[in-house]
Amino acid sequence: MKYPMRTTGRALCFAAGLVLVSLFSGCDRQDAGEDEIVLKWPTIWVGKDSKAPMVEKLVAEFNEEHAGSIKVEIEPNPDYDGYRNKLNTAIASGQVPDIFVFNPDPTTFQYYEGDLLMDFSEDLKGSWGDTFVSGTIDAATKNEMVKSIPYEQAITPIWYNQALFDKAGIGSFPKTFDEFWAACDKLKAAGIVPTSQMTGGTNAWTSMLWYSHIVAGLGGPDVWKKPFSDPVFEKAAAILLHMYQDGNTTKDAVGGDAAVSGGHYLAGDTAIFINGPWYIGRVKSDAPEVYAHTKVTAAPQTPGGSSGAQIGFLLSNLAAAKTDDPTRRAAVISFMKWMTAPENIKRISMDSGSLFCVKFQVGDEAVDPLQKQFMEAAANATFITSHFQGNVTTDVAAEFGQALGKMVLGEAAPKEFVDQIIEATE
Amino acid sequence: MGRNRSPSLIADRAASLAKWLFLLFFLIITLFPLIWLVISSFKTNLEFQTKPFSIPELWQFANYINAVSISGLHLLFLHTIVVSFASTALNILAASMAAFVISREPFRGHETVFNIVVAGILVPVIALMVPYFRLISGLGLYDTLFGLIITYAAVSIPVSVFLIHGFMRSIPRELEEAAVIDGCSLAQRFTRVIFPLSRLGLVTAGTFVFLFSWNEFIYALLLTSSVKARTLQLGIRFFKSQFITDYTSMYAAIVLSIIPTIFVYILFHDKIIKGMTSGAVKG
Numbered sequence: 047m048k049y050p051m052r053t054t055g056r057a058l059c060f061a062a063g064l065v066l067v068s069l070f071s072g073c074d075r076q077d078a079g080e081d082e083i084v085l086k087w088p089t090i091w092v093g094k095d096s097k098a099p100m101v102e103k104l105v106a107e108f109n110e111e112h113a114g115s116i117k118v119e120i121e122p123n124p125d126y127d128g129y130r131n132k133l134n135t136a137i138a139s140g141q142v143p144d145i146f147v148f149n150p151d152p153t154t155f156q157y158y159e160g161d162l163l164m165d166f167s168e169d170l171k172g173s174w175g176d177t178f179v180s181g182t183i184d185a186a187t188k189n190e191m192v193k194s195i196p197y198e199q200a201i202t203p204i205w206y207n208q209a210l211f212d213k214a215g216i217g218s219f220p221k222t223f224d225e226f227w228a229a230c231d232k233l234k235a236a237g238i239v240p241t242s243q244m245t246g247g248t249n250a251w252t253s254m255l256w257y258s259h260i261v262a263g264l265g266g267p268d269v270w271k272k273p274f275s276d277p278v279f280e281k282a283a284a285i286l287l288h289m290y291q292d293g294n295t296t297k298d299a300v301g302g303d304a305a306v307s308g309g310h311y312l313a314g315d316t317a318i319f320i321n322g323p324w325y326i327g328r329v330k331s332d333a334p335e336v337y338a339h340t341k342v343t344a345a346p347q348t349p350g351g352s353s354g355a356q357i358g359f360l361l362s363n364l365a366a367a368k369t370d371d372p373t374r375r376a377a378v379i380s381f382m383k384w385m386t387a388p389e390n391i392k393r394i395s396m397d398s399g400s401l402f403c404v405k406f407q408v409g410d411e412a413v414d415p416l417q418k419q420f421m422e423a424a425a426n427a428t429f430i431t432s433h434f435q436g437n438v439t440t441d442v443a444a445e446f447g448q449a450l451g452k453m454v455l456g457e458a459a460p461k462e463f464v465d466q467i468i469e470a471t472e
Numbered sequence: 473m474g475r476n477r478s479p480s481l482i483a484d485r486a487a488s489l490a491k492w493l494f495l496l497f498f499l500i501i502t503l504f505p506l507i508w509l510v511i512s513s514f515k516t517n518l519e520f521q522t523k524p525f526s527i528p529e530l531w532q533f534a535n536y537i538n539a540v541s542i543s544g545l546h547l548l549f550l551h552t553i554v555v556s557f558a559s560t561a562l563n564i565l566a567a568s569m570a571a572f573v574i575s576r577e578p579f580r581g582h583e584t585v586f587n588i589v590v591a592g593i594l595v596p597v598i599a600l601m602v603p604y605f606r607l608i609s610g611l612g613l614y615d616t617l618f619g620l621i622i623t624y625a626a627v628s629i630p631v632s633v634f635l636i637h638g639f640m641r642s643i644p645r646e647l648e649e650a651a652v653i654d655g656c657s658l659a660q661r662f663t664r665v666i667f668p669l670s671r672l673g674l675v676t677a678g679t680f681v682f683l684f685s686w687n688e689f690i691y692a693l694l695l696t697s698s699v700k701a702r703t704l705q706l707g708i709r710f711f712k713s714q715f716i717t718d719y720t721s722m723y724a725a726i727v728l729s730i731i732p733t734i735f736v737y738i739l740f741h742d743k744i745i746k747g748m749t750s751g752a753v754k755g
Binding site for chain 1: 516517518520521522542543601602605606609689690693694697698699706709710711712713715716717718719
C-alpha cells in the first residue's frame with residue numbers, strides 16, 4: 047500500500063514530535079513532593095574513586111532518614127579537570143551548585159571573595175567545630191569566613207620497598223641525604239632504579255612532592271611564606287636535579303606522567319616513590335607483593351635543614367551555594383553534619399583508606415596496615431606543611447613540570463628553574 | 473636498446489619501491505596508535521603500566537565487560553546516536569538555508585555577513601562556555617539531550633556554512649532561472665534545485681558535524697549532569713578519578729566508541745574526499 051506524500055509528512059512530523067518530547071524529558075526534574083528540598087551534588091567521588099561506594103551509601107542513608115523533607119541527588123562527574131572547569135563556568139555564570147566538592151588552593155579560594163558561597167563560620171563555632179582536626183578549620187578560613195567545610199586531607203610521605211632495600215643490603219631508610227645518595231648507589235649496584243619521578247602530567251606530581259619535601263626540610267614549617275627568590279628554593283632544585291641524574295630515576299621520567307611513575311613502583315622496578323593514601327588501594331590490588339613490603343617515612347634530612355617533616359594538605363572541602371531560604375540552609379547544614387559525623391567519617395576512611403579532617407576513634411577494627419603507617423607518619427611528624435602546588439595558582443603549578451623538564455634535560459640550571467617559576471608568578 | 477632500458481627500468485622500480493616504503497612508513501605511523509590502543513585494552517592495568525608495548529600475557533576480555541557495565545555504555549551509545557544525528561540534521565538544515573541566501577540571493581553586504589558567520593570558526597570552544605551555559609540553563613534545557621543538540625548544531629554552523637556555501641555558489645545560475653520561469657518560488661528554488669544539487673557539500677559538512685558531535689566532550693560535561701542526558705565521551709571518563717585511572721577499561725570503552733565513527737567514515741569517505749577536493753577547486 048502506498049501512502050500519499052501528505053500522510054507520510056504528517057507521520058514524520060508526529061514521529062519528530064515524539065522524539066522532541068523524549069529529548070526534553072530530561073527536564074522532568076525530580077518527582078519529589080512539594081515540601082521536599084532537593085539538593086544537587088555534582089561530585090568527583092563516583093566511578094572508580096575509592097570513596098565512591100561509601101559516599102553513595104551515606105547519601106542513600108541520609109535520604110532515607112529525611113524521606114519527604116530532604117533529598118540529596120548525586121550528579122556524577124568523575125573527570126577531575128572537567129569537574130573544575132564546569133565549576134568555574136557555573137560560578138562565573140552565578141549558578142553555584144547546591145553542594146559541591148571544593149578543591150582548596152589559591153585559585154579556588156578566590157570563590158570566597160564573592161557572595162555566592164554559604165558561610166559556615168557561625169555553625170562551626172559550636173560542638174560541630176570541635177570534631178575537626180586541629181588547624182583544619184583555620185586552613186579553610188579566609189577573612190574570618192569559612193565558606194567550605196574541611197573534609198579530606200592527606201599526607202604524602204616517602205614510600206619505599208623494604209624487600210628491594212634488603213636485596214641491595216640497605217637495612218633502613220636513610221636519615222640524611224648523604225646516606226640517601228649512598229643508598230641509591232647500592233640500589234643501582236643491585237640493578238634497582240632508586241626513585242620514581244615524573245616531569246609530565248598537569249603538575250609533575252611525584253617530583254613536585256619530592257621538591258616540597260626538600261623545600262620543607264630546608265626552610266621549615268613557614269617556608270611557603272618566603273619568596274621564591276630565597277636560596278632554599280634553588281638548593282632544593284639542585285637536590286631534585288640530582289635525583290634525575292646518574293641513573294637515580296628511570297629514563298622515561300622525563301615527560302612521564304603518574305602512570306609511568308606509579309607503574310615503575312608497582313612493578314618493583316623502583317624502590318622509592320611518593321604518593322598519598324588514596325594510592326593504597328591501587329598497590330594492594332595491582333601489586334600485592336609490593337604492598338606487603340611497602341613502608342612509609344619522612345624524607346631524609348637536608349644538609350643544614352631539619353628532619354621529620356611531612357607534606358600534608360587539605361585535599362577536598364565541601365561547599366554549598368548561598369541561599370536566603372532558612373529551610374534550605376538548614377537542609378544543607380544537616381547534610382554537611384551528616385557527611386562529617388565522626389562515625390560516618392570512620393566508615394568512609396576505613397572503606398577507602400583516605401584520611402579526613404574529622405577526628406574519630408579507632409577501636410578493634412582491622413585498620414589497613416599501610417593506612418595505619420600513614421596515620422603514624424602524620425602523628426610522628428615534627429611538623430606538617432603543604433606542598434608547592436597548594437601555595438601557587440593553577441597556572442604556576444603547571445609551570446613546575448615545564449621548568450623541571452628543562453632543568454633535567456640540561457637546558458636550565460637550578461637558578462633558571464626557580465627564575466622560571468618566579469616569572470610565572472608574576 | 474635493452475641496455476638503455478635496464479637502468480631506466482631499475483630507476484622506475486627503485487622509485488616505486490621508495491614510494492611504497494614511504495607510504496608504508498606513514499601507514500605504520502598512522503595505524504600504530506590505533507593498534508596499540510586495541511592491544512592495551514586487553515591488558516591488566518599493571519601490565520599496561522609496566523610493559524606498555526608488549527602483547528597481553530592473558531587477554532582481558534573482562535575490560536570490555538567493565539566498559540559496558542560500569543559506565544552504562546549502551547545507554548550512552550543511544551544518547552550519542554540521537555544527539556549526533558539530530559544535531560547534524562538541524563545544523564545542515566540551518567546552514568544550508570543560510571548558505572543558500574548568502575550565495576544565491578544577492579543583497580548588499582552578503583560578503584560581510586558570510587565573513588562574520590565564518591569568523592565563528594576561529595572562536596575557541598572554551599570562550600563560549602559561559603554564554604552557552606547561561607543560555608541553555610535560561611532556556612530550561614540544562615541536562616537534556618535537546619540542549620546538547622541545539623548547542624552542537626549551533627557551534628558547527630560556521631564550518632558548515634563555509635563548506636556548503638562553496639558548493640552552492642558553483643551551481644550554474646541558469647538552472648535557477650529555468651526554475652523561476654517554470655514558476656518556482658524562493659523556497660522551491662532552494663528545496664527542489666539548489667539543495668539537491670549541493671548534496672556533496674551537504675554530506676561533507678554533515679560528516680564533519682556528525683564526527684564533532686560524536687566526539688565532543690566539553691559541552692557534554694558542561695550542559696549535562698545526570699545519566700539521562702549523558703553521552704559516550706563522558707562515559708569514557710568514568711574510568712578516571714582524581715588520582716587513579718583504570719586505563720585498560722577506559723581504552724576498551726574508547727575502542728567501542730570509535731567503531732561507529734569508523735563506519736561513518738567508511739560509508740562516506742569517497743564523498744568527503746570528493747567534497748573537500750571539489751570544494752577546494754571551486755573555491
